Structures are given as structure tokens and as C-alpha cells.
Amino acid sequence: MRARELGTREVEAWRELRVKSGAPANPFMEPEFTQAVAAVRPRSRVAVWWEDGEPVGFFPYEKGPLGQGRAIGHGVSDCQGAVLRPGLHPAAQVLLRQCGLASWEFDNLESGQRVFEGAAVGEFASPVIDVGEGYQAYEALLRVQSPKFLRTTLAKERRLARGAHGDLRFVFDERDPAALRTLMRWKSAQYRRTGRRDRFAQEWITTLVHRLHALRAPGCSGVLSVLYAGDRPVAAHFGLRSATVLSCWFPAYDPEFAKYSPGLVLHLRMAEAAAAAGIGMLDLGRGSAEYKDALKTGELTVYEGAVVRPGPRASLHWLRREPARRAHAYVRARPALAARGRTTLNHLARLRGPR
Numbered sequence: 001m002r003a004r005e006l007g008t009r010e011v012e013a014w015r016e017l018r019v020k021s022g023a024p025a026n027p028f029m030e031p032e033f034t035q036a037v038a039a040v041r042p043r044s045r046v047a048v049w050w051e052d053g054e055p056v057g058f059f060p061y062e063k064g065p066l067g068q069g070r071a072i073g074h075g076v077s078d079c080q081g082a083v084l085r086p087g088l089h090p091a092a093q094v095l096l097r098q099c100g101l102a103s104w105e106f107d108n109l110e111s112g113q114r115v116f117e118g119a120a121v122g123e124f125a126s127p128v129i130d131v132g133e134g135y136q137a138y139e140a141l142l143r144v145q146s147p148k149f150l151r152t153t154l155a156k157e158r159r160l161a162r163g164a165h166g167d168l169r170f171v172f173d174e175r176d177p178a179a180l181r182t183l184m185r186w187k188s189a190q191y192r193r194t195g196r197r198d199r200f201a202q203e204w205i206t207t208l209v210h211r212l213h214a215l216r217a218p219g220c221s222g223v224l225s226v227l228y229a230g231d232r233p234v235a236a237h238f239g240l241r242s243a244t245v246l247s248c249w250f251p252a253y254d255p256e257f258a259k260y261s262p263g264l265v266l267h268l269r270m271a272e273a274a275a276a277a278g279i280g281m282l283d284l285g286r287g288s289a290e291y292k293d294a295l296k297t298g299e300l301t302v303y304e305g306a307v308v309r310p311g312p313r314a315s316l317h318w319l320r321r322e323p324a325r326r327a328h329a330y331v332r333a334r335p336a337l338a339a340r341g342r343t344t345l346n347h348l349a350r351l352r353g354p355r
Contacts, residue, residue, distance in 0.1 A: 003038030003046050003060070006031060010048065013055040015219055017083050023112060024281060024300070027240035027247050028079040030219035034060040036211050037073045040204040044072060047099050049088065057084040059095065061104060069096065069104035076205055078126070078247055078285045079302070080106045081113040089114050092307045102309050108286055109303040120303035124286045127296035132280035135272040141297060149294040153264045160260040166230015170266070172273035174226045174236075180213050183224070183236040186252035209238060209250070218243065225273070227266045235262035237270060246274050246282045267295055 006014075014031040027033060038044035041062055049057030059082040060072040071080035084090075092115050096104055108126075109116060131138045142150040161168040174180075184200045191198040199205050212222040219242045227235040235253035239246055248270075253263040274282055284292045286302050 001046055001048060003031075003035045003044050006035065006046060010055050010058070014058050014083055017057070017085055018219070020086060021083070021112075023110060024283070025219060025242040025244045026079040026110070026283065027220040027242045027245065028073070028077045028108075029081070029083065029110065030217065030242065031058070032215060032217040032220040033077070033212075033240070034072050036208060036215060036220075037062075037077075039211060040207045041073075045099070047095070049084070049090070051085075057082065057088050057090075059083075059099070061099065061101070063099070063101060067100055067102035069099065069101035071104070071106040071108070073208075074105065074107060076199065076208070076249075078108050078249065078283065079110050080108050081110040082115055084115070092116055092119065093309055096307060096309050102311065103306050105306040107304045109305070111301045111303070113303075116303075116305075116307055119307045120305040122304035124302050124304065125288070125299040126286045126302050127284040127292040127299050129271055129282040129284065129295055130280065130297040131271050131275035131282065135275040138271060138275070138297070139268075142295075145297075146294045149264075153261060153268060156260045157265045157268075160229060160234070160257070160262065160265065163229065163260075165232060165234075166228075169228045170269040170273070171226045171228070172223070172270070172277070174224045177210070177213070179226050179233055179236060180210070180224050180238065182233055183226075183238055183250065183252055184209070186236070186254060187250055189255075190252055212240060213238065225266065225270050227262055227269065229257070234260070235266040237266060241274075241279060243278065244280045246270070246279050248282055248284050264291055264294075267291070271295075 011031045018025065018029060023029070034044065034046060037060075043063050045061055045063055047059040047061070048055050062070045062072060062074065064070070071077060074080075082095075092104075095115065096102070106116070106119075109120060129138065139150070157168070184206065188198045188200045190196075191200075200209075209222075212220075213224055215222050221241050223239055223241045223246065225237045225239075226233050233254070234257045235251075237248065237251040239249040241247070251263055251266070253266070271282060283300065284296065
């Protein structure tokens with residue numbers, strides 16, 4: 001069915017199944033995220049299992065014109081997979097056939113998704129911050145684990161607070177849409193500056209983020225956090241939260257304040273506010289970065305790959321995806337080569353200049 005056809009009964013069953021799964025309550029796996037994506041991606045669908053008149057499983061996906069399937073929100077969603085009652089393990093090939101899919105591609109498959117075991121071709125760490133024992137316990141851990149990082153970041157925070165820009169203040173859940181537009185502008189500039197594809201140049205992503213910023217649901221709410229110097233925003237982050245997990249998504253800062261590392265200060269204040277709000281974990285998302293290594297207390301695992309049904313369309317999928325995926329995997333496995341690649345991207349971005 002289309003996501004908008006999900007009724008109250010199905011949505012409540014979906015939420016209950018997520019609770020019973022025992023997995024972290026990642027907001028990307030909630031029905032409201034699928035519904036938000038479906039509003040901007042018309043090819044979004046949800047397969048529903050029924051037993052004795054009750055919905056017992058859900059599989060959200062996007063379907064291309066030739067039957068190419070992708071995880072819902074592929075490319076921006078940080079947690080993907082099916083939502084099934086314990087003990088329900090349909091065969092992946094049968095699932096694809098029932099959905100009319102030749103393939104189903106994922107890039108952040110949740111750990112424990114038995115239906116798609118064997119389809120993963122890449123495994124990645126998703127660093128997390130555990131604040132379940134409170135922020136003070138987390139900061140005490142940082143003093144042991146990353147003492148130089150914490151000392152330097154707190155010193156920069158004090159210097160920023162003493163600056164001539166006004167008092168430093170942090171808003172965990174900023175509702176002002178102008179602040180969200182500022183974050184998007186910073187992030188777009190960062191993408192261009194580093195030679196990356198600008199996600200916010202894609203209208204569906206921009207619209208999706210605006211919709212999620214307005215969303216208030218038990219398991220999926222948009223949270224815009226902003227660090228201000230006086231009335232001026234200097235760093236911001238937009239992510240999604242459930243009752244217990246804050247999924248970090250789009251962080252950015254004003255380059256004019258780069259010497260103060262406002263993005264790092266922002267993350268510390270986010271961790272503090274999240275702990276105060278009863279959130280136990282911040283998921284920093286797949287990918288390696290120095291700031292993630294300094295902030296993290298542990299890691300989750302996510303997977304990349306595809307389930308493909310035999311046939312001519314399977315060959316088409318292989319030709320479209322596999323050469324590029326293997327090239328990316330080759331570079332990722334060689335840190336020196338990856339570093340040279342980043343340097344090249346940054347150089348090309350400078351040559352292109354601002355756009």
C-alpha cells in the first residue's frame with residue numbers, strides 16, 4: 001500500500017512491533033518517517049503482513065520504474081529495514097516478488113535484520129554517545145578517554161563566551177524556521193566547499209527536512225539545536241529523536257567562528273540537553289570522522305548491499321551499482337588513498353569557486 005493509506009491501527013501496530021524488537025528506538029524506523037518521505041517521494045510503498053486479521057509486519061521501500069527498489073529515504077535515512085513480529089522471517093526473494101521488485105538496495109541496514117542476512121556487502125560502524133547515566137558521567141568518561149579534546153573544546157567554549165558577540169546560549173529544540181534555513185545554507189556551503197554533492201540542492205530533501213522539523217510524534221520528532229552568541233547563531237544541528245534516541249543528521253557551523261570549534265561545543269551541549277530530556281543515546285551516524293572518534297562511547301553496526309532477484313534486471317542493477325560500490329570500498333579500505341581523495345575534492349571545489 002501507499003504510506004498515506006496506513007491507518008491508525010497499522011501505525012499503532014508498527015510502533016508496538018518496534019518496541020518488542022528490542023532494538024534501539026531509532027526514529028528513522030518509525031512509521032512517521034516513512035510517511036514523511038512518502039509525502040515527497042511518490043514511489044514510496046509499504047508492504048504489510050497480516051495474521052488472523054492483525055498487522056504483524058511492515059516493509060517500507062521506494063520502487064523505481066523498472067522495479068528497482070531502495071530503502072525508504074535511501075541516501076539520507078540512517079537506519080533501514082523491515083519491522084516484523086518476533087519469529088516472522090519471510091524469505092527475501094519471496095518478499096521482493098510480492099512487492100514487484102527486481103532488487104532492493106540499502107545503505108544503512110539495521111543490525112539484526114535476519115530477512116536480509118547474506119545480502120550485505122559492506123559493514124560500517126555508526127558511533128554513538130551513551131548518556132544513559134547522565135551528562136556528568138559522560139563528561140567524566142571523556143576526561144579519561146579524550147582528555148585533550150575535552151579540555152580544548154571547553155577552553156574554546158569559554159573563549160567564545162568571553163568574545164564581543166554576546167552571551168553564549170544553547171537552544172536544544174529551536175522552532176524558528178529561519179534558524180533551520182540558516183543551517184541549510186551553512187550545510188550547502190560546506191558540501192560545495194568540500195567537493196561533495198549538495199543534498200539541499202535536491203528539493204525533496206529540503207522539503208522533507210522542513211516537514212520533519214514540524215513533526216511531533218511519540219517516536220519521531222524533528223529537533224533543531226542551535227548555539228547562539230548573542231542573537232547570532234554560530235552552530236546548529238538538525239536530527240530526529242524518539243523517547244530514548246537522538247539520531248544526529250545535519251550538523252553545520254558558521255565558518256566565521258571556526259577558530260572556536262562551535263560544532264564541537266554544540267555536540268557537547270546537545271549531549272547534555274539530551275540526557276536531561278531522558279534520551280539515553282545519541283547516534284552520530286555511519287562514517288568516520290575525528291570528532292566522532294573523540295565524542296563516541298561505543299558503536300553500532302549498519303550494513304550496505306542489495307537483495308537481487310535473478311533475471312535480466314539483476315544484471316542491470318549490477319552494472320549500475322557494483323563497479324562504483326567496489327571503487328568506493330577500495331578507497332575506504334586505504335586511509336592514505338581516502339585522504340588524498342578528500343584533498344582532491346577540496347581542491348576541485350576551490351577551483352570551481354562559490355556558486
